[in-house]
Amino acid sequence: xxxxxxxxxxxxxxxxxxxxxxxxxxxxxxxxxxxxxxxxxxxxxxxxxxxxxxxxxxxxxxxxxxxxxxxxxxxxxxxxxxxxxxxxxxxxxxxxxxxxxxxxxxxxxxxxxxxxxxxxxxxxxxxxxxxxxxxxxxxxxxxxxxxxxxxxxxxxxxxxxxxxxxxxxxxxxxxxxxxxxxxxxxxxxxxxxxxxxxxxxxxxxxxxxxxxxxxxxxxxxxxxxxxxxxxxxxxxxxxxxxxx
Amino acid sequence: xxxxxxxxxxxxxxxxxxxxxxxxxxxxxxxxxxxxxxxxxxxxxxxxxxxxxxxxxxxxxxxxxxxxxxxxxxxxxxxxxxxxxx
Numbered sequence: 001x002x003x004x005x006x007x008x009x010x011x012x013x014x015x016x017x018x019x020x021x022x023x024x025x026x027x028x029x030x031x032x033x034x035x036x037x038x039x040x041x042x043x044x045x046x047x048x049x050x051x052x053x054x055x056x057x058x059x060x061x062x063x064x065x066x067x068x069x070x071x072x073x074x075x076x077x078x079x080x081x082x083x084x085x086x087x088x089x090x091x092x093x094x095x096x097x098x099x100x101x102x103x104x105x106x107x108x109x110x111x112x113x114x115x116x117x118x119x120x121x122x123x124x125x126x127x128x129x130x131x132x133x134x135x136x137x138x139x140x141x142x143x144x145x146x147x148x149x150x151x152x153x154x155x156x157x158x159x160x161x162x163x164x165x166x167x168x169x170x171x172x173x174x175x176x177x178x179x180x181x182x183x184x185x186x187x188x189x190x191x192x193x194x195x196x197x198x199x200x201x202x203x204x205x206x207x208x209x210x211x212x213x214x215x216x217x218x219x220x221x222x223x224x225x226x227x228x229x230x231x232x233x234x235x236x237x238x239x240x241x242x243x244x
Numbered sequence: 245x246x247x248x249x250x251x252x253x254x255x256x257x258x259x260x261x262x263x264x265x266x267x268x269x270x271x272x273x274x275x276x277x278x279x280x281x282x283x284x285x286x287x288x289x290x291x292x293x294x295x296x297x298x299x300x301x302x303x304x305x306x307x308x309x310x311x312x313x314x315x316x317x318x319x320x321x322x323x324x325x326x327x328x329x330x
Binding site: 101102105242 | 245279282
């Protein structure tokens with residue numbers, strides 16, 4: 001049938017920017033209008049393709065920031081030497097169009113049936129898919145216990161801070177600030193280490209389910225610390241990203 | 245620096261038409277069985293190189309040549325892919 005996508009096939013479709021919201025100085029959330037979107041699960045990502053007038057095109061993957069059933073949104077961090085992110089975070093306006101395909105990935109995903117307790121550990125913009133998971137947990141009324149440990153350079157660099165703080169009634173949200181802490185800061189400081197995890201990680205005996213997302217060195221270090229705390233590898237889900 | 249198999253979820257979905265990040269791959273060199281999402285993925289060089297996280301052997305190489313995706317799977321002994329639900 002004309003216009004009907006073959007189920008399971010991954011096709012590029014045109015997305016229209018609905019809104020842009022600045023999260024921090026370098027991070028922006030872009031809500032997309034995607035008429036043929038098949039729906040997504042918290043933790044999945046999508047591919048974006050931008051094509052210049054001369055035909056040169058660039059593709060990037062971005063985690064979906066919104067929960068199951070919500071309109072698609074991505075949150076993009078500007079990398080000053082990047083090819084795509086400066087455009088997405090500085091020049092893109094509502095009404096602009098780009099090509100998108102997805103949703104992608106069924107491994108780094110969570111739904112209430114996956115259970116927990118959940119241990120979510122984010123490095124920088126690695127918080128994006130974990131925010132989708134927390135949002136989905138909240139919206140679905142799940143009672144699975146959840147803890148988020150979010151490593152950020154400074155408090156100003158924390159993405160979604162207002163929203164994350166609102167989850168504090170039902171989930172534990174902790175920040176560690178690696179470069180700069182405000183005066184009187186009562187949270188963690190420095191990189192995620194064994195002592196921090198000893199305070200925040202559920203004991204392995206509770207069969208926790210961990211999701212770690214961040215730059216490769218961050219993810220490798222934290223995954224190693226969790227395995228040292230006897231988390232089985234099968235219960236530690238990881239997603240690494242690199243700048244481009 | 246290596247990313248992981250999540251980063252090629254779109255490319256693999258394009259080629260295999262099912263989600264491959266949640267598929268289990270058996271390394272032909274060391275026999276380790278892990279999700280494709282957990283492999284090490286390198287974008288440098290002429291193609292995408294996927295390596296075993298346990299022994300670093302090459303599992304898969306994907307190169308795009310003149311509109312064709314060329315997939316070398318010789319480093320994978322077996323793949324277990326979830327069957328599509330009805």
